[in-house]
Amino acid sequence: MTSSSSITIYRQDYTVPPFLVDHIDLTFDLGPSVTQVKATTRLRHNPESESHDIVLYGEALELVKIVMNGKTLAKSDYATDNGELRIANVPDDVTLVVDTLIHPDQNTSLMGLYLSNGNFFTQCEAEGFRKITWYPDRPDVMATYTVTIRADKEKYPVLLSNGNLVETGDLPNNRHYAVWDDPFRKPSYLFALVAGNLVCREETFKLADGRDVLLQVWVEKNNLDKTAHAMESLKHSIRWDESRFGLELDLDRFMIVAVSDFNMGAMENKGLNIFNTRYILANPRVATDTDYANIESVVGHEYFHNWTGDRVTCRDWFQLSLKEGLTVFRDQEFSADLTGSDSGRAVKRIEDVRTLRQLQFPEDAGPMAHPVRPDAYQEINNFYTVTVYEKGAEVVRMYQTLFGRDGFRKGMDLYFSRHDGNAVTCNDFLAAMADANGRDLSQFERWYSQAGTPRVRLESHYDEKERTLTVSLSQFCPPTPGQTEKQPFLIPFAIGLLDSKGNDMPLRLKGGKDSGTSCILELSDASQTFTFVDVAEKPVISALRNFSAPVILEYEQSDDELLHLLSHDSDHFNRWEAGQRLAARRLVSLTKAVQDGQPLTLDTAFADAFRTVLSDTSLDAALRELALTLPSEMMVAERLDEIDPHAIHQARQFMRRTLAEKLEKEWRDAWDRNRTEGTYRPVPSDAGKRALKNLALSYLLALDNPVYCQMAIEQYNRADNMTDRLAALTSLVHSGCMNRHPEAKALLDDFYREFENEALVIDKWFSLQATSPHAGIETITTLMEHPAFTLKNPNRARSLIFGFCHNNMAQFHAADGSGYEFWSKNLIELDRINPQVAARLARCMDQWKRYIPSLRKPAEQALRHVSEQPLSRDTREIIEKTLSA
Known part of the structure; x- marks a missing residue:
């Protein structure tokens, strides 16, 4: 696959699709070297579009024929160019039948329909569906699906797709079929098909509303003994989403399938999640504690997508963090809640921030720096990044930091009531949070549109006579590719004060009410000053508690202050952070000593x-x-x-x-x-x-x-x-x-x-x-x-x-x-x-x-x-x- 030139796609150029799809019937006659795909699609003109052209996308397809409203089209009736098929000036209502041939055994990209260990699997996000059939393959085209799968019964006894199984039967020549119906509208990237020689662990599970649903984890036979943890993780995910967000499973069954050849970690196809085996298979003999934790997290992530990604999806790929950042936040909260302790939550928070700093901060400072909501791309697969996922999750977390758990839940409820069944934007999510909490969040939008990691400088002054502590915060975001000047962000900055014995001190801002022992300062200007009153002694400041915003803190504290925080801070994250700052300070000095040929020493105080x-x-x-x-x-x-x-x-x-x-x-x-x-x-x-x-x-x-x-x-x-x-x-x-x-x-x-x-x-x-x-x-x-x-x-x-x-x-x-x-x-x-x-x-x-x-x-x-x-x-x-x- 080569490309001599690159085409840049810009968010500002978005236009609505000229035609919408009400329903698609897909029929697959599966064969490893040749698979026949028949797509019958009911389209209607989009009243918001002036164009009457149907635009379909395809890649590596062998087109057999196209029939429109009963008439077979000649090659002169349509135009193909660079993966796009255009039929001009069509009527308002169209039934389009497209017959294609594809070659799964030649598909090493693992996008579209491909083979792994003799079994068929699909991966359609972001643009893999166009490797299956010609179709308006874009996330804002949503339809209901009926899928018929035909295959050799002995080689492929299991035939799966999205939704509910409505019919099975035998065919001549030792073949059989299955028909699946998905009643929920979805974009093509959420389509899935699996066919092969697989076995499953299954359980009937009772939902909060009393309904019984079937849960299945499908694997190759030799891996069945490694599926118990994945099943338990799925049940925990369902229960957590019911209790934390009031969201229930909406299908009669939920299936997970594990495959060893997979580009990603997993995929949230509606009702039929496909997973990399590394995030499903576990028993004590083959899996580490980290594997167990990752399986629980990723199973939760893909299940939570059922609502934040499937029921409400993104309008275009620039809005990818709408579903991914939000769902990463949800799986982080799920894993933290399941620890059952404050220290367990802190461990999870530290692990997440370590990932952010080690992978996302360098991305923000490098050639691929881009906003959480990118403005342009050449290849969408390149924007499945730690910025979109992990920084996107931090942006979502800041809503909860600003509004608390109850306020965040109100915003989520409003988001679903407004947008269930639709393809929307990051700004739609922001608007739901703002409206639900009666807050103007126009400045907060910059977290989506501006790239780079903001730097926050903290300076302080304690007045012993007045018993006041003045905290001055200023922010600056370095230039990034395409963005030389940045406007101030709205930054929730959590802070606490420790006395000389290591106890938390009560906080009261000048002109404000008591704030307990930790409060959120809202930094919205380039620089602001906050004054705490009735501060009994000069404190040690515990800054950016629980990493309340994805920023780099520039605050010079002495070794003694950091050692005090390391020994006493009630905020577990900042205890860890103090130790990291002490170690990093010495590692930088040691690195320079190595370069200068100086002897290396480590002070006793640190040890x-x-x-x-x-x-x-x-x-x-x-x-x-x-x-x-x-x-x-x-x-x-x-x-x-x-x-x-x-x-x-x-x-x-x-x-x-x-x-x-x-x-x-x-x-x-x-x-x-x-x-x-x-x-x-x-x-x-x-x-x-x-x-x-x-x-x-x-x-x-x-x-x-x-x-x-x-x-x-x-x-x-x-x-x-x-x-x-x-x-x-x-x-x-x-x-x-x-x-x-x-x-x-x-x-x-x-x-x-x-x-x-x-x-x-x-x-x-x-x-x-x-x-x-x-x-x-x-x-x-x-x-x-x-x-x-x-x-x-x-x-x-x-x-x-x-x-x-x-x-x-x-x-x-x-x-x-x-x-x-x-x-x-x-x-x-x-x-x-x-x-x-x-x-x-x-x-x-x-x-x-x-x-x-x-x-x-x-x-x-x-x-x-x-x-x-x-x-x-x-x-x-x-x-x-x-x-x-």
């Missing part, structure tokens, strides 16, 4: 602070693990004007080794005290203990002591769950013990032999080697030649190539440029197979202009080499923007 947190058993184990995990190399890079990956890596390794030495006894105690007894349970309390224990193990292995190497080997051999086994193996590989201890080296082969038939575990096997700081190009190249490796499977490509290029800074940025050559070679090859996955690999070079000069030149050479190749639209857009930024 003592770590010791205090590690030994504080009153703190939840999961919180301690997060607080004791150093900022990643990528997050350190974001604090530097010029990125020197090797200096950053050396600085971080020095800090880890020094903390291991100074706290050796405490790490050993943590490993001993946090072992979980009895049957494995993927619950937050046990998962937190395992996380802290395994973090302690990784620190101990930094000491190059054969005793701890043996301890990790014993943990591996005795582990009754994948979390502990994989953590031990990863620590052995990443510490270098594999190169020094024969028994340790044998474990890699042992792990492969035991799990060679478990694809998701073999992904982990590739990934842990790809991300090892000891794994150079030779290691990765050798792994690519392994019989289990293939570029055609996205999970496998991500585990090895992405793992190396995205998550192994020291080795990927090799001084000789070999990492960049490896990237360019595999990017070009992957682009020929699967452009969507290739475009994501291209993103690891976003920051190349910030590299030190010795790396900048080979990086540019690799980028220019790629740009000279025939590329897909997906990848070319990324490469061109990266080079021209």
Whole structure:
């Protein structure tokens, strides 16, 4: 798939569709090499459009014939150009019958209808439906669907589509059929079809209104024993949406299907969610605590789309965050609520903010920076980004911060009452929130239209005589591509004050009422001043509590103040944040010392602070693990004007080794005290203990002591769950013990032999080697030649190539440029197979202009080499923007 030129599509050019679709009948005669598709579509003229042309979209289709209102059209009756088929000057009411042939076994893009392990699957978001039939494939064209599927009964005993099953039967020649009817109007991107040799776990589930519905999780037979957690997660999702938002399942059944070849994590097709197997399959032998948590979150996310994405969808793809940002927020709240504790909610919040800072903040500062609601795109697949999803979720969260849970629920209720069954915009959601809460949110709209991460500077002054604290806030958003000047945002800024003993102080703003011990300051101008009165002593400020807005806080606090917050802040997020700021401050200094050839040292006060947190058993184990995990190399890079990956890596390794030495006894105690007894349970309390224990193990292995190497080997051999086994193996590989201890080296082969038939575990096997700081190009190249490796499977490509290029800074940025050559070679090859996955690999070079000069030149050479190749639209857009930024 190549494109010699790119067409930019602009949000401002949106026009309504000239024709709307009332209903479509789809008939599939399935065959691996040739599948016949017959689409009978009832269209009517849109009174809001002056055009009487029907516009259909198609890609990689073999058109057999088109019949309009009973007349077969000649080629002269329509025009095709660049994936568009236009029939001019048609009557107001049209029945269009389109017969096409498609070739699933040749479809390596995994968009449209394709094969995976001999079974048929579809992926239609964003524009995959046009690979199935000619159709007005745009999200604002919504219709009801009836789908008939015909196939070989022995090869494909299971035939699934959206909605409710209304008819099944046998056909001649050992074939059979199924008819599915979806009574809810939906855009074509939500269409789904699955056919194959699958089995399911199913349960009848009673909804809050008393209705019984059928829940099914479909997988290949050998994976049925790994579906219990997904089913429980689905039931939890249904119950949570009923209680939190009053939203019920609207179909008679809800189906989930797992497939190993899938570009995304999962897809919310109405009533028939299709999932990447990594977000469905779990049992203690093959899945880690993180896998269990991710499955619960993603199952929730796709189920919640039933309302925020399916029942109400986006008018055009520029509004993608309308459904994705909102639904990410909902799945975050779901996971947080299910922890059942304040500390559990804090752990979830910290994890979400870490993702935002590590992935989205760099995107905001790079060549692909774009608003939550983009203004233009060349390839829509490139805008399924952390900005649209995670920053979009933060924008939604700010509504709840401003209005509280009750106010947010009122806004959601109004949104559904106004727009159920329609395709709408981000501004429609904003209007519902504003109207439900009696608030003018016109300024808040800038969060959708302006790109970049705002920076908020805080300055304070305490007047001992007047007992007042003056807090001055100012905001600035750096220029981004296409946006040089920014207007002030409306920023909800949560703040609290701690006294000298670490207690929360009561808050009262001048001229205002008491605000408890935490309040929201609304920063709406370029700079504003707020005065707190009756402040009994000079406080330590706890700023931006719970990360109340997606901004970068610029506030100089001393080590003593940060240590005070780390020890006492009642806001768990800010306790963690204080530790991160202390660590990052030292990592930046250490990085500069490496570059200047200076000796590396780590102060005792910092190590003592770590010791205090590690030994504080009153703190939840999961919180301690997060607080004791150093900022990643990528997050350190974001604090530097010029990125020197090797200096950053050396600085971080020095800090880890020094903390291991100074706290050796405490790490050993943590490993001993946090072992979980009895049957494995993927619950937050046990998962937190395992996380802290395994973090302690990784620190101990930094000491190059054969005793701890043996301890990790014993943990591996005795582990009754994948979390502990994989953590031990990863620590052995990443510490270098594999190169020094024969028994340790044998474990890699042992792990492969035991799990060679478990694809998701073999992904982990590739990934842990790809991300090892000891794994150079030779290691990765050798792994690519392994019989289990293939570029055609996205999970496998991500585990090895992405793992190396995205998550192994020291080795990927090799001084000789070999990492960049490896990237360019595999990017070009992957682009020929699967452009969507290739475009994501291209993103690891976003920051190349910030590299030190010795790396900048080979990086540019690799980028220019790629740009000279025939590329897909997906990848070319990324490469061109990266080079021209």
